[in-house]
Amino acid sequence: MTIAVANLTKRFGTTPAVTDLTFSAAPGEITGFLGTNGSGKTTTMRMLLGLVRPSAGTATIEGVRYAELPHPVRTVGAVLDGADPHPSCSAREHLRVYAAMARLPRRRVDEVLEQLEMTDFAGRPSRGYSTGMRRRLSLATALLGDPRVLVLDEPGNGLDPQGMAWLRDLLTGFAASGRTVLVSSHVLSELEQIAGQVVVIRDGRLVAAGALAELSGATASTALVRSPDTDGLARALDGTAERIAPDLLRVTGLSTAEIADRAAAAGLRIHELTPEKPGLEQVFLALTSGERR
Known part of the structure; x- marks a missing residue:
């Protein structure tokens, strides 16, 4: 029914x-x-x-x-x-x-x-x-x-x-x-x-x-990037990266291809690049952000 x-x-x-x-x-x-x-x-x-x-x-x-x-x-x-x-x-x-x-x-x-x-x-x-x-x-x-x-x-x-x-x-x-x-x-x-x-x-x-x-699709894409050049990579990614470990960044709003291209253009190393699938909590928070309390 x-x-x-x-x-x-x-x-x-x-x-x-x-x-x-x-x-x-x-x-x-x-x-x-x-x-x-x-x-x-x-x-x-x-x-x-x-x-x-x-x-x-x-x-x-x-x-x-x-x-x-x-x-x-x-x-x-x-x-x-x-x-x-x-x-x-x-x-x-x-x-x-x-x-x-x-x-x-x-x-x-x-x-x-x-x-x-x-x-x-x-x-x-x-x-x-x-x-x-x-x-x-x-x-x-x-x-x-x-x-x-x-x-x-x-x-x-x-x-x-x-x-x-x-x-x-x-x-x-x-x-x-x-x-x-x-x-x-x-x-x-x-x-x-x-x-x-x-x-x-x-x-x-x-x-x-x-x-x-x-x-x-309602949430911005995110990816985890492991690199020994995180300082330079964070600058190359122009404010889209959040450091979550000494050699690990979470990047929001860029595709994995865009991340790899920017790293290559800057001559920076990437050891691991993993797209993150948004979970229900991320989707929910993105969709309800700005709700009146």
């Missing part, structure tokens, strides 16, 4: 939160939804889930607004930051309440507890849960209806490295089964490993959308 956001706009009074935003998330892949704090990510997700009414535009799932879905729990699972269970309620009790409300078979509770490796603590009151346990319970609630779409706002908040690896495997497996994942996260190193597509917004407006390899 495809998520489609078209010309979506939300104003709170005279303050714009999201403006004319358009993007999509397709089945079979994970779409990363990126922006700094206050950029409009959570507001967009809440509009998609029918929790906030748009001022203009649409946010639909397979062409249908969330409120019009015949079986929303079986269609969309969502995790929004800050949703915690009652402290005296166990994970199993919490899930049974949600299953009853959604008219889901009770066996789904045990299936999800097993799927998310929660059976060891499922009977304990949630007041004693770690952050990782709470995140698993939030995801278990989202997965109760065996949905075709997951909408996740910062699902990895507070997870340790083992928890992040577990979450990565869960989401990649979900997408590999032909389902749709839209996930916002500030853990860019993790998202870089799993996202097939990336959507970046700034001040509530779309900045860029596409595969990471495509978005890398």
Whole structure:
């Protein structure tokens, strides 16, 4: 099922939160939804889930607004930051309440507890849960209806490295089964490993959308240059070089051919010349630089 956001706009009074935003998330892949704090990510997700009414535009799932879905729990699972269970309620009790409300078979509770490796603590009151346990319970609630779409706002908040690896495997497996994942996260190193597509917004407006390899064109090219003549080479490269070791420079804004040609023209030696592929963090910082704080 495809998520489609078209010309979506939300104003709170005279303050714009999201403006004319358009993007999509397709089945079979994970779409990363990126922006700094206050950029409009959570507001967009809440509009998609029918929790906030748009001022203009649409946010639909397979062409249908969330409120019009015949079986929303079986269609969309969502995790929004800050949703915690009652402290005296166990994970199993919490899930049974949600299953009853959604008219889901009770066996789904045990299936999800097993799927998310929660059976060891499922009977304990949630007041004693770690952050990782709470995140698993939030995801278990989202997965109760065996949905075709997951909408996740910062699902990895507070997870340790083992928890992040577990979450990565869960989401990649979900997408590999032909389902749709839209996930916002500030853990860019993790998202870089799993996202097939990336959507970046700034001040509530779309900045860029596409595969990471495509978005890398938005950042200046960089290369590592190892040379015994770094002083002279830095002068020849005219302010584009940053020294990161006695014999190593990082050069920004020049191709490897341009670097080699300038070194040759100046009679300087290069022992190693390696282009750097921009990572998601570099792309994100380049695209969101200048955002209002």
